[in-house]
Amino acid sequence: MSFVEPEERVALRQAVRDLAKRYGPDYVRRQAKAGLKSTELWDEVGRAGYLGVSLPEEHGGGGGGIADLAAVGEELARAGCPLLLIVVSPAICGTIISRFGTEAQKQKWLPGIADGSFKMAFGITEPDAGSNSHNITTTVRRDGDEWVLTGQKVFISGVDESDAVLVVARTKDAATGNLKPALMVVPTDAPGFTKTMIEMEIAGPEKQFQLFFDDVRLPADALIGDEDAGLLQLFAGLNPERIMAAAFAVGTAKYALDRAAEYAKTRTVWRDRPIGTHQGVAHPLAQAAIHVELAKVMTQKAAWLYDSGDDFGAGEAANMAKFAAADAAVEAVDQAIQTHGGNGLATEYGLAPLLAATRVTRIAPVSREMILNFIAQHTLGLPKSY
Amino acid sequence: MKIVVCVKQVPDTEAEKRLLPDTLTVDRESSNPVLNEMDEFAIEEALKLTEAHGGEVVVLTMGPDGADAAVRKALSMGAHSGILLSDPALAGSDAVATSYAIAQALGTTEYDLVILGSEASDARTSLVPAMLAERLGLPQLTFASKVEIDGTSITVNRLTDYGHDVVQAQLPAVVSVVEKINEPRYPSFKGIMAAKKKPVAALDVAAAGIDAALVGQAAAATTVVDAAQRPPRSAGVKVTDEGDGGVKLAEFLSAQKFI
Numbered sequence: 001m002s003f004v005e006p007e008e009r010v011a012l013r014q015a016v017r018d019l020a021k022r023y024g025p026d027y028v029r030r031q032a033k034a035g036l037k038s039t040e041l042w043d044e045v046g047r048a049g050y051l052g053v054s055l056p057e058e059h060g061g062g063g064g065g066i067a068d069l070a071a072v073g074e075e076l077a078r079a080g081c082p083l084l085l086i087v088v089s090p091a092i093c094g095t096i097i098s099r100f101g102t103e104a105q106k107q108k109w110l111p112g113i114a115d116g117s118f119k120m121a122f123g124i125t126e127p128d129a130g131s132n133s134h135n136i137t138t139t140v141r142r143d144g145d146e147w148v149l150t151g152q153k154v155f156i157s158g159v160d161e162s163d164a165v166l167v168v169a170r171t172k173d174a175a176t177g178n179l180k181p182a183l184m185v186v187p188t189d190a191p192g193f194t195k196t197m198i199e200m201e202i203a204g205p206e207k208q209f210q211l212f213f214d215d216v217r218l219p220a221d222a223l224i225g226d227e228d229a230g231l232l233q234l235f236a237g238l239n240p241e242r243i244m245a246a247a248f249a250v251g252t253a254k255y256a257l258d259r260a261a262e263y264a265k266t267r268t269v270w271r272d273r274p275i276g277t278h279q280g281v282a283h284p285l286a287q288a289a290i291h292v293e294l295a296k297v298m299t300q301k302a303a304w305l306y307d308s309g310d311d312f313g314a315g316e317a318a319n320m321a322k323f324a325a326a327d328a329a330v331e332a333v334d335q336a337i338q339t340h341g342g343n344g345l346a347t348e349y350g351l352a353p354l355l356a357a358t359r360v361t362r363i364a365p366v367s368r369e370m371i372l373n374f375i376a377q378h379t380l381g382l383p384k385s386y
Numbered sequence: 387m388k389i390v391v392c393v394k395q396v397p398d399t400e401a402e403k404r405l406l407p408d409t410l411t412v413d414r415e416s417s418n419p420v421l422n423e424m425d426e427f428a429i430e431e432a433l434k435l436t437e438a439h440g441g442e443v444v445v446l447t448m449g450p451d452g453a454d455a456a457v458r459k460a461l462s463m464g465a466h467s468g469i470l471l472s473d474p475a476l477a478g479s480d481a482v483a484t485s486y487a488i489a490q491a492l493g494t495t496e497y498d499l500v501i502l503g504s505e506a507s508d509a510r511t512s513l514v515p516a517m518l519a520e521r522l523g524l525p526q527l528t529f530a531s532k533v534e535i536d537g538t539s540i541t542v543n544r545l546t547d548y549g550h551d552v553v554q555a556q557l558p559a560v561v562s563v564v565e566k567i568n569e570p571r572y573p574s575f576k577g578i579m580a581a582k583k584k585p586v587a588a589l590d591v592a593a594a595g596i597d598a599a600l601v602g603q604a605a606a607a608t609t610v611v612d613a614a615q616r617p618p619r620s621a622g623v624k625v626t627d628e629g630d631g632g633v634k635l636a637e638f639l640s641a642q643k644f645i
């Protein structure tokens with residue numbers, strides 16, 4: 001791994017920045033306020049091939065890696081116009097289908113996921129299975145050639161703008177009666193599929209939903225990959241998810257620090273010196289910048305490990321990156337708001353919504369406590385407490 | 387059809403530009419070099435024309451070694467190959483010398499059409515396209531807001547203060563485009579990956595057949611004698627509207643001789 005990104009990734013970042021510059025935070029705010037989605041931005045990013053960078057070329061992708069997709073996610077967030085569903089549609093669903101789907105499934109879904117014309121949400125969380133995802137009870141059973149899905153999910157992002165949801169369900173082992181995870185592609189217009197929006201204090205255009213599956217009938221090809229390899233497949237998709245969440249947090253943190261630095265350079269309170277000359281203002285921002293950069297390097301390491309095929313090594317690094325990036329983002333946003341004084345909470349400056357947006361990254365897709373559990377157990381070899 | 391697009395690398399348009407105190411040339415280290423924005427419209431138009439009529443797009447730049455980044459950007463948008471004209475002797479060339487150097491470099495390749503931006507965002511003389519056409523002895527169709535090719539004939543809408551003129555010529559010709567003409571594409575990820583593998587020919591003065599005595603700062607017909615920082619913007623006048631805002635505005639405008 002080199003600490004200098006390859007020329008192509010630098011060019012990719014620049015290209016995404018140039019595109020995102022035309023949208024920015026005003027666009028996202030406007031869309032959210034009007035109850036609309038970031039459709040134009042999503043479509044344009046998709047058309048340019050940036051959503052599909054990590055997917056295979058033969059299925060409409062760019063043939064790059066998660067490191068490339070993370071660069072796209074980070075730059076969009078840094079421009080103040082993040083796309084939450086980039087974490088889900090190409091990173092989780094695209095990865096899982098491209099790694100474990102049949103050739104026919106890849107042809108069916110990947111080109112659309114790659115160019116953005118087909119959006120796939122991801123549903124694992126249930127009311128009684130958040131941190132404890134082993135607890136999921138949504139089940140799928142065979143009925144002739146078809147599958148029948150029953151159960152519910154909660155906090156699933158972007159279902160109203162998605163064509164399908166990749167649902168983590170369980171199948172009953174015929175022999176033992178044990179439940180095994182199975183990944184099912186569920187079209188959002190399938191009969192028996194209903195959704196209810198959850199009111200959230202997050203200002204973005206992407207909404208969260210509670211989903212109910214009431215004997216939803218699915219075709220045979222709805223099952224992704226192997227009925228027996230569900231868990232392994234699932235983890236293959238969750239590492240990219242964490243890396244993308246980290247990239248989102250890093251980008252948002254950088255956006256907040258950019259705003260803070262700009263403000264601290266121009267706002268004068270005492271005589272003619274800008275507040276940035278006061279170390280009480282400058283040092284906390286500098287410290288946040290250090291933490292953000294450390295988190296970014298860890299994110300790059302995780303992506304590099306993942307792209308080199310080391311799923312287990314990537315697991316530890318992706319968890320550490322997400323943990324560090326979430327904390328750095330919360331710190332950066334808090335300090336950016338502090339730097340702005342009262343303006344930090346004024347609508348015009350657009351910083352207050354970042355409080356919720358970055359706070360989420362400490363909880364989802366996996367909470368910081370569960371990451372600490374993982375590190376304690378796997379990195380330090382400590383006994384499991386739960 | 388073979389189209390050559392001339393592009394210039396310029397300091398980042400959004401950055402504060404500085405001059406080097408001793409040579410009074412642009413301090414290129416002080417800000418990010420980028421592809422001149424107007425030239426992206428020239429590249430886009432060339433790509434559209436070759437998509438419609440077949441052919442290839444060659445991108446040509448004269449600049450320091452690092453200017454190959456501008457060529458790569460054009461290649462990532464879809465241009466097929468590049469020519470980088472670079473030589474210490476060219477440093478500080480003015481528009482007259484730049485047009486001469488580009489004309490000589492064009493002599494190393496064949497083309498049916500040359501497309502330029504109508505203005506570089508740093509020096510902003512808008513002279514190079516016309517001078518280049520003159521040097522090549524080719525028709526110049528400048529400030530084009532629309533380009534159409536039919537066989538060997540080219541027709542452009544030439545932007546004017548009152549609308550546009552329709553100008554027609556035979557190929558080969560030199561065209562400069564305005565921003566109105568199209569919407570430049572973003573380099574696709576595949577384009578970015580492919581750009582690295584596309585051929586870029588390096589030319590120095592000798593290879594381009596340029597007489598070194600005619601280029602560079604020493605040969606420039608114009609000299610920058612002095613430069614001063616633009617004074618910071620003054621606070622301006624605030625008119626508080628106490629029911630007579632309109633009158634006060636009119637008074638201000640007439641005092642400044644605007645009305």
Ligand SMILES: Cc1cc2nc3c(=O)[nH]c(=O)nc-3n(C[C@H](O)[C@H](O)[C@H](O)COP(=O)(O)OP(=O)(O)OC[C@H]3O[C@@H](n4cnc5c(N)ncnc54)[C@H](O)[C@@H]3O)c2cc1C
Nearest residue numbers: 122123124125130131155156157363364365366367369386
């Ligand atoms: C904005 C948003 C978007 C989301 N989008 C999606 C989505 O698209 N798809 C999806 O499937 N899910 C989504 N989620 C759900 C998210 O993944 C869960 O909220 C998260 O995994 C935490 O689960 P929970 O909410 O059930 O918390 P709980 O599991 O109830 O945990 C509550 C608290 O207890 C702590 N805790 C639990 N167990 C332990 C332990 N053993 N040791 C120490 N502490 C513990 C947790 O860390 C947490 O702080 C989203 C959530 C949010 C907020």
Ligand SMILES: Cc1cc2nc3c(=O)[nH]c(=O)nc-3n(C[C@H](O)[C@H](O)[C@H](O)COP(=O)(O)OP(=O)(O)OC[C@H]3O[C@@H](n4cnc5c(N)ncnc54)[C@H](O)[C@@H]3O)c2cc1C
Nearest residue numbers: 392448479480481502503505506509510511512513514606
């Ligand atoms: C601060 C400053 C100091 C300068 N000092 C001097 C000086 O001391 N003496 C002097 O004589 N001149 C000087 N110049 C002028 C400078 O050399 C000119 O910028 C240059 O000759 C090209 O002219 P232009 O940028 O105005 O191009 P324009 O005519 O505005 O550009 C139009 C189009 O021509 C093409 N083009 C322009 N340049 C190139 C290129 N290098 N390669 C390929 N295509 C190109 C592009 O398509 C561009 O869109 C100075 C400029 C500046 C900003």
